Amino acid sequence: MAQSSPLDLYLLLFGGTIAMFLLAAGVVTFIILYQRRIIKQDLIFKEAEAKHQQELYYGTLEAIENERKRLARELHDEVGAALSTLKLLVGQMHHNLSETEIFETNYDKSKLLINDTIDNVRRISNDLLPQGLEEFGLKYGIEDLCEKTMEISDISILLKFKVDFEADNRTNLIIYRLIQELLNNALKHSEATLVKLSLISIGNTMQIQYEDNGKGFDFDIAYKKRSLGLKNIETRTKMINGFVKFETKINEGLKLNIQFPLLPKVEVQQP
Structure with a gap:
């Protein structure tokens, strides 16, 4: 037994070394x-993020192109058609100056058509740059947008505006467009009769909360279909x-919460 002890010790040390080596190899x-x-996973995440950013980029381009097409269509169909009709009426008046009744009828039609054309031009101009937003501020612009939405629909809008922060014009315009997009979606798709909208600033952070009682939708399906509004x-x-x-x-409506930091308005000094 005494002669086998060194061999057992060597075997034990050798086995322990092998075990430690295997353990270290396993850990490595x-x-x-x-x-x-x-x-x-990081690469997958970055690829997904890049794809998402690309979708947002192309979505923005698509939105811009659709807006251009809409404006071009409105100018052609409404303003262009109105001016063509007005030209025709003026031509008829020129040929019928001796016929007082026809002249007066065409004159009244022309006057009404001119007024409608002016209204259309103002509306299109307001879509491009909201009237009063820069002059009177965000609250005026949002209130005016809500009032116009209620005038042309059966939607009641409850607006809460508690913003104690004066942002720059660019930020105000983006906020206005966000609200405009939400209300347009409510008009076109939601079938809502009530919209609750609040804009609240806390310090230099702003929160926009939107809620309607419309028909709602499956968000995942709508997002995968590249819903332009979303x-x-x-x-x-x-x-x-x-x-x-x-x-x-x-069938459960839509709730939406937006939060973002507000940057102070920079006053441009005149030279």
Whole structure:
């Protein structure tokens, strides 16, 4: 027994060394595989983020092109058609100066047509640059937008505006467009009869809360279908370094929360 003890000791040391080596190799292998997994997940995340940013970019381009097409169509169909009709009426008046009744009828039609054309031009101009937003501020612009929405629909809008912060014109315009997009969606798609809208500033952070009692929708399906309204809201929110949260289900309306930091208005000094 005494002669076998050194051999047993050597075997024990050799076995322990092998076990330690295998354990160390296992730990190193685990760390390498874990790092590879982390790197792979990071690449997948970055690819998904890049794809998402690309979708937002193309969504913005698509929105701009659609807006241009809409304005071109309105100018052609409404203003262009009105001016063509007016030209025809003026020509008829020129040929019928001796016929007082026809002249007066065409004169009245022309006057009405001119008034309608002026209204259309003002509306299109307001779509491009909201009237009074720069002159009177965001509250005036939002209140005017809500009033016009209620005038042309059966939607009641409850507006709460508690913003004690004067932002720059660019931020005000983006906020206005966000509200405009939400109300347009309510008009066109939601079948809502009540909209609750609040704009509240706390310090240098602003929160926009929107809620309607419309028919709602499946958010995942709408987002995968590249819903232009959702993309526009998300894109404009990112433009002001904010984030947006949607809550909606079919037949349960839509709730939306937007938060973003407010930058102080920079006064431009005249030379």
